[in-house]
Amino acid sequence: MDTQTLIYLFVGASFALYIGIAIWTRAGSTSEYYVASKGVHPVLNGMATGADWMSAASFISMAGIIAFAGYDGSVYLMGWTGGYVLLAMCLAPYLRKFGKFTVPEFVGARYYSQTARVVAVICVIFISFTYVAGQMRGVGIVFSRYLEVDINTGVMIGMAIVFFYSVLGGMKGITYTQVAQYCVMIFAYMVPAIFISMMVTGNPIPQLGFGSEVSGTGQSVLERLNGLGAELGFTPYTDGSKSTTDIFFITMALMVGTAGLPHVIVRFFTTPTVRDARKSAGYALLFIAVLYTTAPAVAAFARTNLLTSVPNTSYEAVPAWFKTWENAGLIAWMDKNSDGVIQYGPGAAFAGKPEFTAERGASGERLLKNAPTPTTTEVYVDNDIMVLANPEIAGLPGWVIALIAAGGLAAALSTAAGLLLVISTSISHDLLKSNLMPNISEKKELLAARVAAGVAVVVAGLFGIYPPAFVAQVVAFAFGLAAASFFPVIVMGIFSKKMNKEGAIAGMLVGLIFTFSYIVYYKFINPTAGPNEWWFGISPEGIGTLGMIFNFIAAVVVSKFTAAPPEHIQHLVEDIRVPRGAGAAIDH
Amino acid sequence: MSASKQEAATAYWKENLRWMLILLVIWFVVSFGFGVLLVDQLNAIQFFGFPLGFWFAQQGSIYVFVLEIFFYVWKMNQLDRKYDVHEE
Structure with missing residues (x-):
């Protein structure tokens, strides 16, 4: 059977399994x-x-x-x-x-x-x-x-x-x-x-x-x-x-x-x-x-x-997977010095993701529309290739x-x-x-x-x-916001009987607004800013940590100056700290 | 909750917190300590073909995390019974 038939078979069988389970449960x-x-x-x-x-x-x-x-x-x-x-x-x-x-x-x-x-x-x-x-x-x-x-x-x-x-x-x-x-x-x-x-x-x-x-x-x-x-x-x-x-x-x-x-x-x-x-x-x-x-x-x-088989190899002698994935658009080679040999080094070979023209170059490579960078490196390799190409690389x-x-x-x-x-x-x-x-x-x-x-x-x-x-950039949001909002609020809800409504809301808002603003500023308004402009050198990906700390501080300070939570909440906290009685909590 | 039960619950909570703190210290040391803050110093040591700091950052810390959770599960099951707060 050829690979394409096998793919249909495996994917089809796995989908049938998922749907079968869904009907059964x-x-x-x-x-x-x-x-x-x-x-x-x-x-x-x-x-x-x-x-x-x-x-x-x-x-x-x-x-x-x-x-x-x-x-x-x-x-x-x-x-x-x-x-x-x-x-x-x-x-x-x-x-x-x-x-x-x-x-x-x-x-x-x-x-x-x-x-x-x-x-x-x-x-x-x-x-x-x-x-x-x-x-x-x-x-x-x-x-x-x-x-x-x-x-x-x-x-x-x-x-x-x-x-x-x-x-x-x-x-x-x-x-x-x-x-x-x-x-x-x-x-x-x-x-x-x-x-x-x-x-x-x-x-x-x-x-x-x-x-x-x-x-x-x-x-x-x-x-x-x-x-x-x-x-x-x-x-x-x-x-x-x-x-x-x-x-x-x-x-x-x-x-x-x-x-x-x-x-x-x-x-x-x-x-x-x-x-x-x-x-x-x-x-x-x-x-x-x-x-x-x-x-x-x-x-x-x-x-x-990659490093043993690609750099300084002529395009004709490069392993077959290189060309397969070049055809799929996940690898690209721009022969900047026209020597027919692949040079690979640090930095990007050209600006952005590869955009291919329909033509082929002197060595048979796919030609690109992208503007070359001044570096000597000539190769673009997509992150995903490492897992996807492995079966072919290993034969x-x-x-x-x-x-x-x-x-x-x-x-x-x-x-x-x-x-x-x-x-x-x-x-x-x-x-x-x-x-x-x-x-x-x-x-x-x-x-x-x-x-x-x-x-x-x-x-x-x-x-x-x-x-x-902005899909790629917003992943920082999901983690940063979860770190700066939910985690502190839930942890304080369990580990502190004194944490009250005012403290929790203040903490969530401070954590959220701070983290949100920092990410928006450094990802969208001023995306070229580097480590020197970041607060303490913290990138937008890591700022949720600081947001979390601010959340804790704001919550504790505000709760000190406002009324303690009512009696029944303190009992609720005592109750969730011990396992006994969990079964009874199911139906309500 | 009766007074004695209340006392048991308080003692249970204290011991739980102590174990939690110990495990969180280990959690911090293997990842942020060995894998981040001390990584350059530890990389001078070779460990089964790895620079040690690098090994903690990409392998060791994860193994320790798994072991820690299973230890916590075992310890807490013990404490649940010791203070008679386990589920029926």
Whole structure:
């Protein structure tokens, strides 16, 4: 069978599986729709959380980003895993004990304020839409790359699938689908990684191969990378080019942001007990760590392959994958000095993403419209190539390529579905049921949740088809705002009995407004400003950390000068601190 | 809640906070300490083919995070029973 047939087969089979699960687990009540009736086993919840969390960006782009950034890429590895420690110890068990459906619901009840709840809903919707826009685009890109349809058709197929299983199944359907998606995704990631590791080092375990010798050179992978890089003028792979302050702040913002993302937090509402909530945070991180410890190894192997086979090679002699991905538009070569040999070094070869003309150059390369830069480097390599091209670089058969296509789609769809559910829940439960139509029946609320999910799918799809130019920049928003708003408010709600409504609202507003303004200023109004103009050298990606600190300070100061929270709130806090009685909290 | 139960709950909370603090210190040291602030000093040490600081930043800190959560789960299950606040 040829590769294209295999891709249709694998992707088709995985979709049939997801839809089958959705029909089998469809939700009949709001409790099933919002939190899967709190009946999800911790191991399964851990897998579902892993799939929910690992997006198309983790699956496809992360290894590539690390391959080009070296040590600087560590911010993503530590930042997107360390948050689970905070979740497990500071949030998950207590929110599970609280026992309701949504994050804004907790904020509203703990701070005895509808205003606080509405502010929280707005944050949830903003953060989740920011995130989901990127996912739908990811679905479209994977479809277009593998199924030979255009991006917009891909987005629409993706919308239809997500619509089907999130609207029908709610949290219950999503959870069990995500379990299947996790398995597809991790298998698809590990198979090529193991083969690449064997090819480069002879060790089948990528995490160990990462530290081994490159076969036949007597040098370890990292020594070789540093050496090859130095010849071409790159900074050493194991050193960074970002300042220590910036690395610190970005890592912290990603960690705290992870712990504050509503679609992650809500997963811990679905376990049967408080014990299980803690345990499932452990399993979630374990399942995530499988991919996150493999990714930097894949990055290093891919970089080694790139640096040994491409620089100073004539275009005629370059490996076949180079030309395959040039034809796909993810690699470009501009022969600036017309010598027919590929020069590769630091910096960009030309301005922007490649725009090809229809013609071929003297060596047979695709010609570009882009304006060349004064640097000597001639090659453009897209981040995504590191994962996508691996099977070909390692000479793996067609079914592995088909597996990667199914894995990339699983990663994008699972994250999109989780986000859409959070959006629909916030609208039907936190806005409609609690504010606008308090007397709505359960049946009608369920219908409203489904309608909201449907509308959210369409809006997300439109973002995917007409991506706002700033999609790449707004990721900083999602994490920064989650770090500066939710995390401090929830933590203080659990760990301080004295924190009151005024303090929490003041803290959220200070954190949000500060972080929002800083990102808008340095991303949109003055985007050329560099580390020298940034406050203390903190980039917009890391500013959420400072926003979080301001949130804490504002909340504590304001709460000192205003009335303590009422008696029953202090009892509520005492109650959520002990596990006993969590079962009783399910039905209300 | 009766007085003795209240006392048990308070003691439980105190011990929980102590363990949490210890684990958060470890969390901070392996990532922000070894992986960020001290990375250059640790990189002088070789560890199974890795400069040690780099290993903590891209591998070690993640392993420690996983172990920490499972330790916390085990410890808290123990404390739940010790102070009789576990779920039935």
